[in-house]
Amino acid sequence: MRERRVGKILDGFAQEPPTVAFPPATPPLPPPHTSTMASTLNMNGEDPVERPKQIFDIIGGLERYNPQAAEVLEAYLQQQCEEKFTDCNANRALLKLYQLNPDRIKDEIVTNVLVKTMTQFPSPQFDLALHLLSPSYSNPGPGSSSDLAEAVAKLRALNSQLEGARYDHFWATLESDDIYADLTTDIKGFEEIIRVKIAQLISQAFREISVSVLESYLGLRSEADVKTFVTETCGWKVGDDGIVHIPKNSENEAKKTEIREDVSIDMFTRVIKRSWEETA
Amino acid sequence: MSAFQQGMAPIRAMEDDSDVEEEALVADYQEQVQYGQDDDLEGLDQASIVQAADDLQARLLQAAQPLDYQATLEAKFSSYDNYCSLFHYILNSEGPVDLEPPSYYWAWDVIDEFIYQFNTFSTYRARIARQGNNEEEAQLLKENPNTWGCYSVLNVLYSLIQKSQIQEQLQATKRGDDPAAVAGPYGSKALYKMLGYFSIIGLLRVHCLLGDFSLALKTLDDIELNKKAMFARVMAAHFTTYYYVGFSYMMMRRYADALRMFSHILIYVSRTKNFQKNAQYDNINKKSDQMLALIAICVAFQPTRLDDTIHTALREKYGEQLLKLQRGGPESLPVFEELFRTACPKFISPVPPNFDAPESNIDPIEHHLSIFMEEVKTNMFNPTIKSYLRLYTTMDLKKLAGFLEVKPEELRSILLVNKQRNKQIRWNEGALLEGEWVNTSDLDYALQGDLIHISEAKMGRKLVDWYLRNLSRTYA
Numbered sequence: 010m011r012e013r014r015v016g017k018i019l020d021g022f023a024q025e026p027p028t029v030a031f032p033p034a035t036p037p038l039p040p041p042h043t044s045t046m047a048s049t050l051n052m053n054g055e056d057p058v059e060r061p062k063q064i065f066d067i068i069g070g071l072e073r074y075n076p077q078a079a080e081v082l083e084a085y086l087q088q089q090c091e092e093k094f095t096d097c098n099a100n101r102a103l104l105k106l107y108q109l110n111p112d113r114i115k116d117e118i119v120t121n122v123l124v125k126t127m128t129q130f131p132s133p134q135f136d137l138a139l140h141l142l143s144p145s146y147s148n149p150g151p152g153s154s155s156d157l158a159e160a161v162a163k164l165r166a167l168n169s170q171l172e173g174a175r176y177d178h179f180w181a182t183l184e185s186d187d188i189y190a191d192l193t194t195d196i197k198g199f200e201e202i203i204r205v206k207i208a209q210l211i212s213q214a215f216r217e218i219s220v221s222v223l224e225s226y227l228g229l230r231s232e233a234d235v236k237t238f239v240t241e242t243c244g245w246k247v248g249d250d251g252i253v254h255i256p257k258n259s260e261n262e263a264k265k266t267e268i269r270e271d272v273s274i275d276m277f278t279r280v281i282k283r284s285w286e287e288t289a
Numbered sequence: 290m291s292a293f294q295q296g297m298a299p300i301r302a303m304e305d306d307s308d309v310e311e312e313a314l315v316a317d318y319q320e321q322v323q324y325g326q327d328d329d330l331e332g333l334d335q336a337s338i339v340q341a342a343d344d345l346q347a348r349l350l351q352a353a354q355p356l357d358y359q360a361t362l363e364a365k366f367s368s369y370d371n372y373c374s375l376f377h378y379i380l381n382s383e384g385p386v387d388l389e390p391p392s393y394y395w396a397w398d399v400i401d402e403f404i405y406q407f408n409t410f411s412t413y414r415a416r417i418a419r420q421g422n423n424e425e426e427a428q429l430l431k432e433n434p435n436t437w438g439c440y441s442v443l444n445v446l447y448s449l450i451q452k453s454q455i456q457e458q459l460q461a462t463k464r465g466d467d468p469a470a471v472a473g474p475y476g477s478k479a480l481y482k483m484l485g486y487f488s489i490i491g492l493l494r495v496h497c498l499l500g501d502f503s504l505a506l507k508t509l510d511d512i513e514l515n516k517k518a519m520f521a522r523v524m525a526a527h528f529t530t531y532y533y534v535g536f537s538y539m540m541m542r543r544y545a546d547a548l549r550m551f552s553h554i555l556i557y558v559s560r561t562k563n564f565q566k567n568a569q570y571d572n573i574n575k576k577s578d579q580m581l582a583l584i585a586i587c588v589a590f591q592p593t594r595l596d597d598t599i600h601t602a603l604r605e606k607y608g609e610q611l612l613k614l615q616r617g618g619p620e621s622l623p624v625f626e627e628l629f630r631t632a633c634p635k636f637i638s639p640v641p642p643n644f645d646a647p648e649s650n651i652d653p654i655e656h657h658l659s660i661f662m663e664e665v666k667t668n669m670f671n672p673t674i675k676s677y678l679r680l681y682t683t684m685d686l687k688k689l690a691g692f693l694e695v696k697p698e699e700l701r702s703i704l705l706v707n708k709q710r711n712k713q714i715r716w717n718e719g720a721l722l723e724g725e726w727v728n729t730s731d732l733d734y735a736l737q738g739d740l741i742h743i744s745e746a747k748m749g750r751k752l753v754d755w756y757l758r759n760l761s762r763t764y765a
Contacts, residue, residue: 071447074440101503108499131706136663140657140660141500141501144653144656145649145650148655148656169663172706174703214735214736215735216735216742261735263734267746267748268731268746270752272752280760281760284760
């Protein structure tokens with residue numbers, strides 16, 4: 010099974026066009042008092058707008074405990090993998106079914122869920138999924154390791170590099186072992202999704218960054234690739250000196266702010282009332 | 290004050306192996322002080338009428354009684370059977386059964402005891418399997434995999450919630466409608482309504498014990514956390530709810546919300562502790578210590594100004610640990626671990642362990658701890674970084690890396706992590722899982738190549754404080 014999957018990613022690798030949209034330069038820190046979609050307010054990839062009603066009904070009701078529902082959720086995961094969106098909430102419902110019915114566990118579904126949650130970094134999504142796995146997969150005891158346990162350990166190592174912003178290490182680790190190609194093969198455009206996400210996070214911290222650092226962060230093979238990526242996908246400018254200029258946004262300004270207290274008369278009603286009563 | 294009712298309240302004796310759930314059976318003075326004697330008299334009359342009529346009443350009371358800690362496996366099995374038959378009778382009789390709950394906290398006691406026994410049974414079963422030296426009991430447990438099964442416990446709780454239409458009733462109350470209009474034949478009866486209500490709190494707890502923290506918070510969608518809520522009438526329920534909600538928030542990296550929960554309940558306890566009897570006070574004390582430990586963890590992740598009462602208590606109880614946590618670095622890791630172990634719920638696995646391979650059964654606490662520690666490790670340099678950045682407005686990355694004795698690449702990653710973690714979802718209004726992304730740090734920075742630009746938010750004048758002081762001076 011594993012061999013077949015390795016073959017697949019190698020075939021699909023070259024012609025995969027970068028189709029992941031780079032988000033606008035100013036990321037969503039939504040202004041207060043506007044009703045934005047829950048998905049932008051909440052954790053990354055928690056309740057996507059793409060979720061169909063059938064899935065909504067399953068995870069919102071008792072159907073989420075019906076072992077039969079696993080098949081629907083598995084198919085939905087497949088859809089997420091192909092259509093490049095993530096529904097961590099629904100995927101957790103699936104892991105929960107596995108938790109309660111260990112005989113139903115399908116290894117590659119579990120790893121696909123983990124890889125999907127990984128694309129939501131930085132966020133607790135990967136951890137929340139991990140908490141639902143049996144300890145025997147995430148922390149196997151001595152002499153009780155399995156294929157799944159080994160895969161989970163590999164994915165945890167990979168995820169901790171994304172969470173720890175060691176993006177250069179992430180790409181190196183991904184290259185270091187064929188098992189990673191195998192584990193991420195079902196997730197369409199995995200590398201591109203990660204790369205765009207990293208670029209987005211960089212734009213929130215950097216005003217200028219050198220092409221060579223970007224090359225290692227984005228896991229690209231040459232400076233030319235970096236220049237193409239940042240100009241075409243991100244819309245950044247590359248100077249002649251090898252410095253990439255990132256447009257100003259609310260995150261990379263580091264503006265001075267002043268924290269002020271709003272005072273209203275209500276806060277003093279008790280004091281005023283008492284003083285009134287005492288004089289009266 | 291109604292001494293009679295105190296006599297009825299089941300109070301668990303102190304035990305060695307105590308934890309949050311174990312001590313949760315507390316019927317305290319406070320509820321009686323707050324809610325006057327009307328309730329008491331009412332409960333008392335009904336209790337005596339039914340008691341005279343039926344031995345069912347005895348079964349209701351029995352269900353709320355704590356099982357002895359030393360109980361044998363047979364006693365645990367038969368206790369499970371008793372619960373099954375009682376819940377079967379309540380849920381599957383023809384129409385709603387005509388019983389009044391013996392007291393207003395009875396329903397909490399029953400659900401609490403039910404989950405407590407489920408929790409200890411699962412822990413016990415796992416321990417027998419891990420140790421692998423009690424073949425007799427292992428055999429018995431192996432032959433009865435469905436006793437205290439996770440599905441049946443969930444089934445009971447969900448059935449009670451559904452039968453009582455409690456969610457519909459709570460939603461109606463929230464809209465300002467009359468809950469009785471949607472209560473249905475079951476939900477209009479106090480017995481069902483209260484069992485349903487506390488089953489929601491029970492589900493919060495079970496989901497948390499199984500490691501499903503977001504579902505735990507989701508369960509409370511229809512309950513508003515305020516002093517008017519029904520759970521606030523029973524001190525143990527009040528306490529338990531805030532502990533589990535706070536813990537779930539912490540595991541979702543929502544430290545500001547977790548701190549809000551723990552602070553709220555600890556301040557409440559400190560204000561009411563004069564009303565509490567000694568034995569119960571000890572229990573609450575122990576649980577308060579656990580929450581203080583969790584506060585220490587949350588504050589380490591997100592430095593926050595605490596209420597004075599809590600700050601003093603925290604320094605008294607965990608002063609040394611807190612210092613280490615706040616200093617960060619590898620030396621802080623064992624302290625995080627120690628505090629997490631003392632303060633976390635007794636996690637369980639939803640399925641029976643593997644009795645044939647003792648070593649393969651890992652304590653779920655180790656599992657959840659290892660995941661949590663991963664995030665701790667990712668963040669362990671944040672305190673150091675922050676303390677340095679505060680000193681400058683601009684700083685060279687390589688120079689700072691030299692100060693910290695790390696490679697420039699490592700420092701760049703630490704800076705990125707710290708900046709990313711400064712954004713957090715914080716609750717504002719609505720359901721517990723809702724929230725908005727906010728910046729939680731007063732320190733911000735951006736990188737221009739290797740040059741770090743740093744800005745610190747200035748605290749404006751503390752106006753409220755100023756007004757208060759001057760007002761009192763004027764009026765004095």
